[in-house]
Amino acid sequence: MTLADLRTGPEPVLAEVNGIPVSGLRAVAEAPRAVLVAMHGGATSGRYFDCPGHPELSLFRIAHRLGYTVVAPDRPGYGASAPFADDLIEPERRLDLMFGAVDAFLGDRPRGAGTFLLAHSAGCEQAVRMAVDPRADDLLGLELSGTGRHPHPDFARVFEARLRDDRTPGVGELLWSPARIYPPDIRGGATIGAPGPRMEATALRTWSSQDFPALAARVRVPVRFTAAEYERVWRGDPEALAEVGALFTAAPRVVLNRQPNSGHNISVGHTAAAYHLGVLAFLEECVVAAVTGEFTGPTPQFDGGSAPSGR
Numbered sequence: 001m002t003l004a005d006l007r008t009g010p011e012p013v014l015a016e017v018n019g020i021p022v023s024g025l026r027a028v029a030e031a032p033r034a035v036l037v038a039m040h041g042g043a044t045s046g047r048y049f050d051c052p053g054h055p056e057l058s059l060f061r062i063a064h065r066l067g068y069t070v071v072a073p074d075r076p077g078y079g080a081s082a083p084f085a086d087d088l089i090e091p092e093r094r095l096d097l098m099f100g101a102v103d104a105f106l107g108d109r110p111r112g113a114g115t116f117l118l119a120h121s122a123g124c125e126q127a128v129r130m131a132v133d134p135r136a137d138d139l140l141g142l143e144l145s146g147t148g149r150h151p152h153p154d155f156a157r158v159f160e161a162r163l164r165d166d167r168t169p170g171v172g173e174l175l176w177s178p179a180r181i182y183p184p185d186i187r188g189g190a191t192i193g194a195p196g197p198r199m200e201a202t203a204l205r206t207w208s209s210q211d212f213p214a215l216a217a218r219v220r221v222p223v224r225f226t227a228a229e230y231e232r233v234w235r236g237d238p239e240a241l242a243e244v245g246a247l248f249t250a251a252p253r254v255v256l257n258r259q260p261n262s263g264h265n266i267s268v269g270h271t272a273a274a275y276h277l278g279v280l281a282f283l284e285e286c287v288v289a290a291v292t293g294e295f296t297g298p299t300p301q302f303d304g305g306s307a308p309s310g311r
Contacts, residue, residue: 051267181262
């Protein structure tokens with residue numbers, strides 16, 4: 001694959017769902033292997049998955065080149081739906097909006113073997129809810145990154161300091177460090193940033209302690225969970241990864257992945273292509289499993305790092 005193969009980027013798309021506009025990006029394959037639906041994290045948009053100025057890092061371009069249709073809606077409260085954020089606090093409203101947007105973005109286009117969900121950071125809350133909804137009846141698998149059960153000690157210290165003084169800096173440093181693993185023009189997020197809705201804090205208040213464990217236990221498709229090597233918002237050590245993996249008690253396969261030379265914003269760092277190719281390899285395994293009806297890999301499977309002692 002050359003840079004010339006990656007020059008054609010996704011197209012912007014706008015749909016109306018129950019009277020609410022939803023913006024996003026779309027790249028349609030003529031005869032797709034499957035459809036990859038990507039949910040961005042906080043303070044960004046679907047553009048996160050098409051790294052500006054760096055087509056070689058773009059999830060959209062790599063996945064489309066390999067035969068997948070890709071859609072990335074701007075999550076509820078972002079992009080075109082921002083003026084309606086206060087009406088989207090309830091999870092059911094947000095689910096309706098995202099399922100409606102994906103259907104509208106795809107129309108009657110073929111979906112291949114089915115749909116695969118990928119989510120980053122705050123977008124994981126939306127994706128896991130979608131994964132257990134009856135409307136996700138063609139779901140092949142789920143990829144999550146930038147989330148977890150327990151905050152990283154560095155984030156906990158910054159959070160406690162900000163409770164004492166909300167002018168305390170530090171969160172941005174955690175999201176974009178170490179500097180060397182990001183392109184200089186991307187570091188800090190100015191080219192991919194978007195205003196985040198206030199309601200998102202409400203949606204995430206009980207995510208790690210209550211919602212994530214309860215929802216994860218209901219996921220019945222293969223799951224790949226990735227922790228960046230330099231993740232400093234959530235713990236990503238082997239023990240923390242094993243704890244996350246243990247939540248997915250109904251999943252036929254759980255892969256726990258540690259991505260080298262990557263930070264929290266895993267899809268826009270220098271190793272983004274390596275991460276995306278790993279996701280697409282897992283997606284291809286899910287496509288094959290949908291045909292054969294089974295997975296033969298171990299559960300859980302540890303990739304890219306050591307399993308906890310005793311495993």
